[in-house]
Amino acid sequence: MDILEKEKKLLKLEEELKSLDDPSAIKQITSQIKDYKQEMMTELNAWDKVLLARHPKRPNAQDVIDHIFEDFIEMKGDRLYSDDRAIIGGVAFYKDRPVTVIAQQKGKTTEDNIHTNFGMPHPEGYRKALRLMRQAEKFKRPIITFIDTPGAFPGIGAEARGQSNAISENLFAMSDMEVPIIAVVLGEGGSGGALAIGVGNHVYMLEHSIYSILSPEGYASILWKDSTLAQKAAEVMKITAPDLKEFNMIEGIIPEPLGGAHHDYKKTFDSIDQTLDQALQSFNNKTAQEIKDQRYNKFRSLGFFQRFNYDNLKGVIS
Amino acid sequence: MKPDELKSQLEKQKQFKHRLMHKQSQSINPSKQPDVPKGLYKKCDGCGETFSAKKLEKHTQVCPSCGYHFRLKAVDRLRYLVDEHSFKEKGLGYISLDPLFIEGYEQKLEDAKQKSNIDEAYIYGYARIEGMPLVIGVMDSYFMMASMGSVVGEKIAKSAEYAIQKRLPLVMFIASGGARMQEGIFSLMQMAKTSGAIKRLHEEGLLFISVLTHPTTGGVSASHATLADIIIAEPNALIGFAGPRVIKQTIKQDLPEGFQRSEFLEEKGMIDTIVHRHNLRHTLHKLLSMHEVSGV
Numbered sequence: 067m068d069i070l071e072k073e074k075k076l077l078k079l080e081e082e083l084k085s086l087d088d089p090s091a092i093k094q095i096t097s098q099i100k101d102y103k104q105e106m107m108t109e110l111n112a113w114d115k116v117l118l119a120r121h122p123k124r125p126n127a128q129d130v131i132d133h134i135f136e137d138f139i140e141m142k143g144d145r146l147y148s149d150d151r152a153i154i155g156g157v158a159f160y161k162d163r164p165v166t167v168i169a170q171q172k173g174k175t176t177e178d179n180i181h182t183n184f185g186m187p188h189p190e191g192y193r194k195a196l197r198l199m200r201q202a203e204k205f206k207r208p209i210i211t212f213i214d215t216p217g218a219f220p221g222i223g224a225e226a227r228g229q230s231n232a233i234s235e236n237l238f239a240m241s242d243m244e245v246p247i248i249a250v251v252l253g254e255g256g257s258g259g260a261l262a263i264g265v266g267n268h269v270y271m272l273e274h275s276i277y278s279i280l281s282p283e284g285y286a287s288i289l290w291k292d293s294t295l296a297q298k299a300a301e302v303m304k305i306t307a308p309d310l311k312e313f314n315m316i317e318g319i320i321p322e323p324l325g326g327a328h329h330d331y332k333k334t335f336d337s338i339d340q341t342l343d344q345a346l347q348s349f350n351n352k353t354a355q356e357i358k359d360q361r362y363n364k365f366r367s368l369g370f371f372q373r374f375n376y377d378n379l380k381g382v383i384s
Numbered sequence: 385m386k387p388d389e390l391k392s393q394l395e396k397q398k399q400f401k402h403r404l405m406h407k408q409s410q411s412i413n414p415s416k417q418p419d420v421p422k423g424l425y426k427k428c429d430g431c432g433e434t435f436s437a438k439k440l441e442k443h444t445q446v447c448p449s450c451g452y453h454f455r456l457k458a459v460d461r462l463r464y465l466v467d468e469h470s471f472k473e474k475g476l477g478y479i480s481l482d483p484l485f486i487e488g489y490e491q492k493l494e495d496a497k498q499k500s501n502i503d504e505a506y507i508y509g510y511a512r513i514e515g516m517p518l519v520i521g522v523m524d525s526y527f528m529m530a531s532m533g534s535v536v537g538e539k540i541a542k543s544a545e546y547a548i549q550k551r552l553p554l555v556m557f558i559a560s561g562g563a564r565m566q567e568g569i570f571s572l573m574q575m576a577k578t579s580g581a582i583k584r585l586h587e588e589g590l591l592f593i594s595v596l597t598h599p600t601t602g603g604v605s606a607s608h609a610t611l612a613d614i615i616i617a618e619p620n621a622l623i624g625f626a627g628p629r630v631i632k633q634t635i636k637q638d639l640p641e642g643f644q645r646s647e648f649l650e651e652k653g654m655i656d657t658i659v660h661r662h663n664l665r666h667t668l669h670k671l672l673s674m675h676e677v678s679g680v
Contacts, residue, residue, distance in 0.1 A: 218606075220626030220634050225644055228654050229625040233606035234579060241580030242587075257563075258575055258606045258625070265576045279563050279572040279603075284630070289486075289565050303568050304484055313483075315569060362580050366541065368573040369534035370483040381473030382459055382507055 069114035072106040076325075103325050110274075112300040116282060118274040119253045123328035125335070127154060127169030127212045127252060133335040134342070135160050135167060141198055143190075147227065150191030152183045152215070153263070155198040157207070161343060166202035168195045168263055169212035172253065185254075186219035189232035192262050196236050203245050208346055211263040214252040216281055218259030233262040240265035241362055244354035248345045250320070250338060251275045251307075267361045268345045269315070271307040272334070273322040277315075278305040315368060317345070428452050430620075446661050453618050453661055455598060457500055458507050458524035461557055465665055466520060470512040475542045478504060478535040482566070489566040492528060500526040505560075506536045508543035510550070514669040516676075518555055519547040525559040525599070532604050533564030537574025540608055541581035544592075548584065553591035553672060558609040562602020562627075575607040582611045591675040593668070596623050596646070596655065614671060615655045616664075617646035623655075 079102065083095045110118075118124070131138050135158035142149040155168040170187065173179035195211075202209045218229055240247060240263075249266030255277035271277060280288070285303055286295035304310075307319040320341050323330035349357060427434045430452025440447075444464045445454040456464070462471050482489045497503055505528060508521035521543040523530040530536070540556075547554040563571035585592055594612035596605075598621035606625050609615075617623060624644035632639055642648050649655045659667045 218625060220631045222631065222635065222639065222643065225624050225626065225631070226648075226652050228610075228652070230605040230623075231610045231654060233625070234575075234608070234610045237576050237579035237607055238583050238611050241576065241583045257572060258603050261572055261575055262606075265580075277569060279565065279568050285565060302484060302486065305569070310569060313569065315573060362584075365573065365576040365580055368570065368577060369538050370481055370567065370570045371534040371538060372479040372481060373477045374479065381476045381509070382462065382471065382502060 069106065069110060069117050072102075073325075076102055076106070107324060107326075112276075112303075112306055113282075113297040115274050115276055115306050116296075116300050118326045119276045121253075121326065121328055122174055124253055125327050125331050126174065127171045127214055129331065130212060130252065130335060130338060131158070131167055131169060133331070134339050135165070138167065141201075142194070144193035144197060146193060147190045150183075150188050150194060151181055152185050152187040152219070153191035153195055155195060160210070160346070164205070164207050165346075166198055166207050166209045167212075168198055168209065170215040170260075170263065172214050183219060185215040186217060187215065187259060187262075188219050188221075188224045189227045189229050192218075192232040192236050195263050196232075196239055199236075199239060199243060199247075203243055206245055208245055208349070209243070209247045210342065211247065211249045211266065212252050213249060213255045213260045213264055213277075215256050215259050216254055217256035218262070233258050236262040237265055241365065242358060243361070244358060246346065246349040246352070246357050247361065248342060250342070251277050251316075254281075256281055265361065265365060267349065267357060267364075268317040270318050270320050270341055270345070271310060271316050272320045272327060272338075273307055274326050275307060276300075276305040277307075277310055278303055313370075426454070428454075444661050451619065451660070453598065453620065455525050455559070457526050458522040458557075459501055461522050462511070462520070464661075465668075466511040466513055467515065471509055471520070472511070473507055473509040474546055475508055475539050476503075478539060480504060480533055480535045480567075483534075483570055484566065484568050486566040492566070496527045500524050502527060504535045504539065505530040505532075506539045506543075508539060508546070508556075510552075513665060513672060516669060516672045518553050518672060519543055519550065521554065521556040523557060523559045523604070525561075525597075528564065529561035530559045530604075531561050531564035532571055532574050532578075533567040534570050534574065536564070537571070537577050540574075540578045544578075544581040544585045544608075547590055547592075548588050551588075551590065553593070553675060554585060555593045555595065555668060555672075556608070556612070557595045557597060558600045558604060559597045560600060560602065560604035560609075562604060572603065575603050578608040579611060582608045586611075586613075591672075593671060595659075595664070597621050599623070601625065601627055610654075616657055616659050616667070617649065617655050618661060618664075619646055619658055621646045623649050 079099050086092050138158035140156040154171050158167055170185050171182045172185035173182045199209055247266040249264045249269045251271040253275055257280050282296040282299040283293045286299040287293040310316045320337050323333040327334040424437050425434050428447040430447055431450035433449050480493055506523050511520045592612045593614045594609050596617040600609055600623045622644055646658045650658055
């Protein structure tokens with residue numbers, strides 16, 4: 067039974083609760099619900115996390131922006147081709163200080179999702195992000211990004227307009243920005259499409275979010291030629307927040323309320339807010355050079371390999 | 385994965401690789417023999433004609449009849465391109481580990497080493513083209529489709545740093561199926577690493593030329609490959625972010641003829657120029673002369 071089926075059972079219990087009048091029965095069901103919620107969240111496997119990260123009711127970037135920032139003014143377009151709705155960005159006040167916010171936006175309904183292309187950006191989305199990051203750098207504003215995408219969109223137009231180039235230019239520019247960049251993975255962090263706004267001084271993940279090189283479905287189909295092995299892939303790939311923390315790829319995990327972010331928006335926003343505030347404060351007295359170096363050195367050191375006895379090796383001579 | 389578990393695994397792998405490397409160090413030099421496939425004849429994927437390996441070797445693995453460019457091993461690329469005896473490999477001794485414990489990965493790495501004669505999918509070093517010094521890096525698609533894992537990412541960054549240290553231009557031959565799936569998130573992060581290293585190269589005012597060869601896709605095309613001052617492609621190479629199969633599945637329609645090929649990218653303004661393999665040495669030499677910087 068995966069987490070979504072368990073949620074259904076929970077929903078049934080909650081329905082039952084509503085129909086009850088007898089105080090002792092209510093008390094019994096209430097405690098049963100609490101216990102069940104506790105139980106279903108303690109035995110989450112990686113696939114459950116995938117389902118939670120993709121949960122249709124999970125707070126999306128716009129929800130987070132509306133509740134954490136003040137006076138958000140959206141800035142649209144890449145000034146080259148169009149405005150990509152899969153990435154939203156703009157300026158806002160955060161604790162009375164101007165910041166630039168860039169976020170990947172998923173919808174909650176099918177209609178919304180068609181509008182935002184299921185959070186899969188085209189090159190123009192990444193170029194808009196880059197334009198806003200350069201703007202932030204000029205006016206010395208911190209940059210806050212929210213990641214929530216299955217990946218960059220694979221399509222004819224996206225390729226024709228240089229998806230590769232759009233992503234690489236972002237990685238390139240972000241490696242050298244003079245202002246702090248804080249990235250938060252809200253739901254799905256899918257491949258280069260996520261990293262293209264994810265080269266942060268600090269990177270955080272929500273407790274039940276995932277960050278991976280490819281979707282588990284894609285991974286299974288590439289490695290084992292069978293996309294139905296996605297659940298197995300999710301386990302093998304090490305994509306959960308605790309996995310990435312252990313690999314030292316993220317600075318911290320943002321706790322979610324019991325049952326997942328969609329069970330209590332307010333609590334979720336509060337813990338994101340707290341983390342952001344602390345993260346930004348840690349850069350208060352840093353110089354531009356220190357900010358650049360910290361980010362560069364962090365990504366420069368990521369990798370898992372060994373090097374030894376190279377003095378004796380001759381290598382290729384031609 | 386607990387830290388001590390990781391440590392013991394690391395130790396185990398270290399010993400394993402150590403044995404491997406000692407066995408390898410004798411055979412690491414490329415044979416002076418040309419890259420002859422098992423048979424003495426090779427069929428062209430472009431026109432279907434069959435040619436003797438000797439004839440193909442003479443034509444630097446380009447089909448004499450239709451101009452189809454066969455994929456090249458890194459050692460052959462160097463042999464065709466740089467001045468004789470000028471290449472000195474740098475950045476040796478890197479060993480790929482198996483961070484996610486993927487079944488069969490270690491074996492695959494070993495097989496790839498045998499097949500390609502090099503110890504990872506990217507080699508770099510100092511070389512000369514018509515006497516002009518440069519740092520040259522080559523990704524080898526015979527090594528696990530030149531996918532980028534931790535070692536490839538690290539060596540690419542190192543090659544950029546080596547170019548900075550020596551104040552030399554960097555020419556990189558790209559070929560890649562994308563990220564090394566077996567190393568998961570570690571592979572993804574290499575994109576940020578290589579892009580950052582290339583950024584520093586540019587800051588130093590040094591020339592970076594990338595030559596995209598068949599195929600250049602995925603995480604590699606979306607990082608260092610497209611961050612060059614000059615982007616050259618070999619004819620008819622597949623170049624793109626998403627693979628054609630994935631795109632086809634997503635949009636559920638057939639892809640146009642020639643989609644994601646070098647000529648398509650040239651038309652869309654994504655690359656500077658397409659250069660035939662026979663002209664590469666000449667073109668690179670001219671470009672290097674136009675950007676001459678003082679050598680070591």
